[in-house]
Amino acid sequence: MLVKVQDLVYGYGKEPVLRGVSLSANEGELVSIVGPNGSGKSTLLKCIAGICRPWRGKIEIAGRDITRISKRELNRIVSYLPQETTPPPSLLTVYEYVLLGRVQSLSGRVAVPEEDHRAVLETLDMLDLTSYAKRYMNELSGGEKQLIYIAQALARKPKILLLDEPLNHLDIKNQFKVIRLLRELTRKLDLCVIIVMHDINQAARYSDKIYLMNNGEIVAEGPPDEVLEPEILEKVYGIKFRIVYDENVPQVIPIG
Amino acid sequence: MSYISIYKSIVARRILVLTMFLVLTFCLFLADLCIGSSGISPLVVLKALFSNSVSSVVHAIVWDFRLPWSLMAVIVGFALGVAGAVMQIILNNPLASPYTLGISHGAGFGAAMVYALGISILGPLTKYVHYIVPINAFVFALLTCALIMIIGKIRGFTYETLILAGIAISFLFSALLSLMEYFASEEALQAIVFWLFGSLIKSSILKVEIVTAVTLVSLVVLLRYSWELVTLRLGDEKARALGVDPEKVRVVTMVVVAILTAAAVCFVGIIGFVGLVAPHIARFLVGEDARFLLPTSGLAGSIILSASAIAAKTILSGAILPIGIVTSIIGIPFFLYLVIRGRRGVW
């Protein structure tokens, strides 16, 4: 297992926000986390990214306890895209922004190594963003910015990708493009991708495994057709759903 | 387009700006050196620098006054420019300057203490007043930084904490400074006020050498943190996600900047606005990349200060205005021009 979380408990104040969460994800797997607002999805991702220190429980990255991995090493394996970001400064170009994804390898250097340039350009190319390279970040639309954020996370060439609502602000074509690309990279490079998202139908179509969270706990997990049961969803979201199948992929329709 | 050409075209402009600033700094330095009230022609000044074929009076004027003043303007401007650029980044605030954390007030109090009470941290005054004042100013400037470190240690080194702590400490030292002024004799008061205006006239080659050494070492250390500093501009959350510890970067760079600023201020007094304006000029021209922003901001500082030094000597014939006043008068309109005309936003 590349990522293994066991009985994780974590909170910001006195009350825990994550109340005994277990999750695992392997190489070549795309795993989605879905659940209502405030259910603890982002918090879980922050813990796996090593930004929050668990109260109890254990997180293993590539078989090693996360507390024993140095920050530097962890950042070589894991790339994390936070949910919300402060607006980027006005005078930063797209190229530089994506390059900053590689700050770990640039640290302490004045000249940018060839390898980092290559990583940036490859990533921009994969997302069809090369023509944006010289634009300024604050001159981009919300969705264009979001694509650059994704590019920055990818430019690090991680083994494990943690993406918190990466499809936010993207139009339907770009959503499709990004998730297909992630799907493809997962297979091709044997990545482990964990995505938090709200669109259950997209999660159903593209993930190998879905974790459904509610109130700091995992209430269902497994392949899409096992998790997307009307009763389970109703209990979590408090509204009724109908499940239809499109080419064997379950799709949910809220019916109130 | 290959990556090399994209990156090169982004960087080429910056290298051009940096080069132009370097040339401009040198030209202004020469101009500053040649202009003065003693009526020595530029040619004679150059002659005095490179050969011994001038009268001993001219030689003394050039070597003991003109050269140290002009060099001091360049190096202090550079130090304040670099320090201001870093402060604005780590405090995430376009209004930040090298003095935001109270360093100027600390230094001012340190100097005033010597003038008013005749004592320093080294004990009672000796005959080396020329060095006791800077030393005391330096120590108290760093003391403000130490106080901020203590507060940061307790509350965390977020920019909000640092700014609030800086303001509080500025007020504290400014009150203590007023107290010194209250107790000072007429003569001492005049010396204090003069010190606070900022002036290059107490420069000497040794002082120039000290500030230069501190500035070069600081610049090298800060440049090593270039990428981390740019990352801080994306917000702490993002920096952390990219594997940078924003608080650690803040602590290290803040200490370096404090030493740099204290070294500059302790010899020349409080020269305002250079450290606020220079980073904006530089950012406007070279963007956020700290590898270029820091040196360009430094040179912008040198340019402002050298130009101010020239203005200080020429505005009123027969009198030299305190340079700290001049920088504000010529710096601010230029700054406002940038704010008003800047197309891409200034922050």
Ligand SMILES: Nc1ncnc2c1ncn2[C@@H]1O[C@H](COP(=O)(O)OP(=O)(O)OP(=O)(O)O)[C@@H](O)[C@H]1O
């Ligand atoms: N920094 C914080 N300080 C205190 N409480 C927090 C903080 N961040 C999140 N919380 C609380 O923790 C709980 C889980 O938050 P989290 O951000 O993990 O939810 P989420 O599942 O990602 O929600 P969303 O779908 O809205 O992004 C929420 O109740 C929230 O109020």
Ligand SMILES: [Mg+2]
């Ligand atoms: Mg969230």
